[in-house]
Amino acid sequence: MLNVVESPAAGKTGRANTKLFNTISGTRAAALWLDEQIAQSNGKVTAIKVSLTPDLASVLLERNPSNRKIRTGKVDDFASDMEHGAWAINGEPIIVSSEGLLNDGQHRCAAVVQSKRAIETLMVIGVERETRTTLDQGENRKVADYLSMEGYANTNNLAATAKMLWQYRTYGYMSSNSKMRPTRSEVHTVVRDTPALVKALHAVDRKNARSLAPLSVMAVCHFLFSQMSRPDAVSYFFDALIDGASLDRGDPILNVRNRLMTDGRVMKQHEKVELLVRAWNAHRRGQTRILFRITGGELPLVEA
Numbered sequence: 308m309l310n311v312v313e314s315p316a317a318g319k320t321g322r323a324n325t326k327l328f329n330t331i332s333g334t335r336a337a338a339l340w341l342d343e344q345i346a347q348s349n350g351k352v353t354a355i356k357v358s359l360t361p362d363l364a365s366v367l368l369e370r371n372p373s374n375r376k377i378r379t380g381k382v383d384d385f386a387s388d389m390e391h392g393a394w395a396i397n398g399e400p401i402i403v404s405s406e407g408l409l410n411d412g413q414h415r416c417a418a419v420v421q422s423k424r425a426i427e428t429l430m431v432i433g434v435e436r437e438t439r440t441t442l443d444q445g446e447n448r449k450v451a452d453y454l455s456m457e458g459y460a461n462t463n464n465l466a467a468t469a470k471m472l473w474q475y476r477t478y479g480y481m482s483s484n485s486k487m488r489p490t491r492s493e494v495h496t497v498v499r500d501t502p503a504l505v506k507a508l509h510a511v512d513r514k515n516a517r518s519l520a521p522l523s524v525m526a527v528c529h530f531l532f533s534q535m536s537r538p539d540a541v542s543y544f545f546d547a548l549i550d551g552a553s554l555d556r557g558d559p560i561l562n563v564r565n566r567l568m569t570d571g572r573v574m575k576q577h578e579k580v581e582l583l584v585r586a587w588n589a590h591r592r593g594q595t596r597i598l599f600r601i602t603g604g605e606l607p608l609v610e611a
Contacts, residue, residue, distance in 0.1 A: 333362035341366060345407045348433040355432070359401065360425040364416035367401065371409040374439075377417055384490040385418030389426060393492040400429035402439075410439040450494045459498065465508055467523035469497040471580065472504065472530065479605045481577035504530055510542075515549045519567040520579045528583045535611045536591070544590060548583075557596040559589035566599070574601075581606055 331339075337360065344355065357363070388394045401412035409416070419426060450469075451462035459465055473489040474481045489497075498504060504526070511525035519525070525545070532541045547553070547560045554561035563586035567579065574582070578601050585599045588610045 333360075334365050337363040338366045341403070341407065344430075344432055345403070345405070348405070350405065350433065352431065352433040354400065355430055357401075357428060357430045358425050359416070359419055359428050359430075361420050361423055364419040367403070367409045367416045368413060368420070370403075370407055371413055371416075374409070374413055377413060380485055380488075381414050382417045382421060383486075385415060386422040387490050388492045389418055389422040389424040391492075393490070393496075394424075394426050396427045396429070398429060400431040402434060403430060403432045404436040404439070405433045406436055408436060410434060410436065450491045453491065453495060454498060459505070461508060461512065461522075464512075464522045464526065465498060465505065466494055467521070468504055468508055468526040468530075469494045469501070471523060471527045471576070472501065473497050475527070475531070475606065481580055481606075483575060483577065501530075503533065507533065511545060511549070513549055515551075519549065519564065520571060520583075521576060524576050524579045524583070528580060528587070531584070531609050532587055535609050540591075544587060555595075559586045559594060559597050559599075562586065562597065563599065578603060584609055 341363065344353075347353075385394070401415065402410040404410050415426070415428070450466040454462040454465060470489055471481045473493055474487055477489075478487060507530040508522060508526040511529050512522055516522060516525050529541060529545060532544065544560060547558075548564055551561070551564055554564075563582055566582065567574075571579065581601055581603070582599055584606055585597075588607060589595075589597045589599075591610050
């Protein structure tokens with residue numbers, strides 16, 4: 308049976324109030340405290356709420372033999388959330404075996420060390436070492452799953468749109484580089500704080516739109532254009548782009564439409580965004596017969 312005990316108060320962790328404990332290193336103190344918790348569990352599974360400090364996390368990582376390889380991208384995401392105060396206790400514990408070895412939680416421990424930020428978490432102590440092979444059997448939740456749980460619709464496209472908008476706001480352009488991707492928390496924040504993004508996605512979610520570009524590409528452009536110009540002007544651009552009706556030869560909207568239909572399969576998503584921005588700017592200036600060149604760098608400013 309699981310025995311739930313209180314997290315020990317400061318100065319009340321056995322040796323914590325001794326002269327010896329106060330003169331040794333932080334990691335050694337953390338190791339002594341962990342050993343004491345294992346001894347107190349006395350062969351039973353216990354759970355405590357702890358402050359997972361960088362010192363304690365380092366001790367746990369040292370007691371982590373034969374575990375799966377750490378994924379640096381996941382550690383970076385966790386560390387970013389910790390640094391920005393977006394990490395919350397959710398009941399998922401750090402699991403330590405009865406021998407004092409880390410069974411589960413190495414990515415969180417590595418992120419605490421990297422961010423140099425302590426987090427509040429549960430710690431389960433005393434399980435059999437062999438049980439670590441039964442962990443993580445469920446399907447990993449994606450950002451879209453969390454958005455769906457909150458009542459959003461079309462969540463895969465909404466999450467992808469929010470990711471691109473986050474990149475644009477953060478770097479000034481979009482990229483498929485994994486080092487530039489936002490964390491799940493950052494994507495969620497964009498969706499929560501930008502209700503117009505949902506409206507933009509709804510506006511471009513039409514039958515013919517997918518033949519030109521992913522809905523996320525169309526939606527993020529619709530949102531960016533709407534920040535600079537009147538709704539009717541934005542609606543005209545996307546109506547003409549998606550339907551292709553009544554466009555004169557040389558019209559930048561027809562130009563970009565034809566290019567997306569012929570070359571879209573080999574173009575990256577951020578290249579399609581750049582192409583649409585350049586076509587929008589040319590359309591707003593009244594320019595015709597423009598040959599758009601994709602640079603792949605910082606996006607041009609969206610014009611009114």
